[in-house]
Amino acid sequence: MATLSLLADRPVNWNVLGVSSLNPDACERQLEASTVASQRGAVVVALTLPHTVKIRLSFEHGAVVDALPGWREVFALKIPERMEPLADPEERRRLDRGAHSDEAGILSALADWRILIVEETFSPANAGLAGRTVGDIAAERGQDPFDALVDIVLADELRTGLRPPIPESEPDWELRAQVWQDPRTVVGGSDAGAHLDMMCGAVYSTSMLGDGVRQRGLLSWEAAVHQLTDVPARLYGLRDRGRVDVGWWADLVVLDPNRIGHRPERTRHDLPGGAGRLYAEAEGIEHVLVNGVEIARAGTLTGATPGSVLRSGTDTDTVTVPGRP
Numbered sequence: 001m002a003t004l005s006l007l008a009d010r011p012v013n014w015n016v017l018g019v020s021s022l023n024p025d026a027c028e029r030q031l032e033a034s035t036v037a038s039q040r041g042a043v044v045v046a047l048t049l050p051h052t053v054k055i056r057l058s059f060e061h062g063a064v065v066d067a068l069p070g071w072r073e074v075f076a077l078k079i080p081e082r083m084e085p086l087a088d089p090e091e092r093r094r095l096d097r098g099a100h101s102d103e104a105g106i107l108s109a110l111a112d113w114r115i116l117i118v119e120e121t122f123s124p125a126n127a128g129l130a131g132r133t134v135g136d137i138a139a140e141r142g143q144d145p146f147d148a149l150v151d152i153v154l155a156d157e158l159r160t161g162l163r164p165p166i167p168e169s170e171p172d173w174e175l176r177a178q179v180w181q182d183p184r185t186v187v188g189g190s191d192a193g194a195h196l197d198m199m200c201g202a203v204y205s206t207s208m209l210g211d212g213v214r215q216r217g218l219l220s221w222e223a224a225v226h227q228l229t230d231v232p233a234r235l236y237g238l239r240d241r242g243r244v245d246v247g248w249w250a251d252l253v254v255l256d257p258n259r260i261g262h263r264p265e266r267t268r269h270d271l272p273g274g275a276g277r278l279y280a281e282a283e284g285i286e287h288v289l290v291n292g293v294e295i296a297r298a299g300t301l302t303g304a305t306p307g308s309v310l311r312s313g314t315d316t317d318t319v320t321v322p323g324r325p
Helices: 002-008 024-039 079-086 089-100 102-111 134-141 145-155 170-180 201-215 221-228 230-236
Strands: 012-015 044-048 117-120 161-163 185-187 252-255 266-268 277-279 285-290 293-297
Touching: 002 012, 002 024, 024 044, 024 170, 044 170, 079 089, 079 145, 089 102, 089 145, 117 134, 134 145, 170 185, 170 201, 185 201, 185 221, 185 230, 201 221, 221 230
Parallel strands: 012 044, 044 185
Antiparallel strands: 117 161, 252 285, 266 277, 285 293
C-alpha cells in the first residue's frame, strides 16, 4: 500500500478496520501499515466503522445461507418455485441435515436456528414476531426451530429479515473511540453497494453521534463532528467543504444532541427493478442545508434539490503525499 501511495503520489485508504476488545492488538498491528508507510513518505489510512455491523439474512436474497450444503439448488429457483420445496417436510429435513453436516464448516454456526433474531416481517401472520428469537417462537408454538423458521419466512413470501446475534461490549466502544481519533484512520466504510440488502453502513454517522457521544460520552461533540466532516474532506480534497467558514459552501446539518441517533434497519424497495436495500431513518436531525438551501426539516424532505455532482479537479484539490524521504 505504501508503494502504491508513492507511485500514485496520492493517499491510499483501505476498507475496513475492525475493532474488538477481544483482540485489541489486532487493529494496532493492522494500523502499523500506516506507520510504515509514513516512514517511507507515503500516506495510508484505514476506514473504520464506529458501529457493530448487523448481518441481515434472508431466504429471499439467499446470500450466505445458499452456501450451506445442499441449499444452492433450492435458492437457484425463483421465489414462487423456491417456496414449494421449503414447504415440503422431507425437503426441510434434507436442508436441515445439510446445514448441520461437517461439510458446512464454519457456516454450520448458522444452523443453530434458535438464536436467529427475527428482525423484520411483512405478513400480518407474522405480526409481533420482530425482535424475538426463532427459539422462543418455536417453543411457544411447540415446533422444531427449523420448522418454525421456515413457516415464518414462507408467510412473508421469503422476505423475512433474520439477524444472527453479534455481541458487543462497552470495552468495544471504548476501544473504537480511541481508534476514531487515531490519525491513521478515517471514520467511515464502503463496500461500493455490494451488500445493500445485507448490511446498513449508512448509520455510521448517527451511530457515532448517538451511541458514541450522546449515550456514552466517549468524545466531545466538536471532536466527533470534526472526524465526520473535516477529516474526510481534507483526505479527499473536497474544496471549500467540511467546515463552517467564510466563503465556504453552506452545507450544514443542525442536530438535536438530546435525540440524535438512528431508528431500526428496515427494507426499502426503491432500487432499479424494485430491488430492496436496508436503510435506517435518522432521529434528531432538525435541518439539513445544501448550498444554503434547506432540503430537510424535522425528518421531512422539503423537495428542494440545490445540490450538484462534485467533479474531480473542479470541486476538489489534488491531495498529494509528502514524497520519498
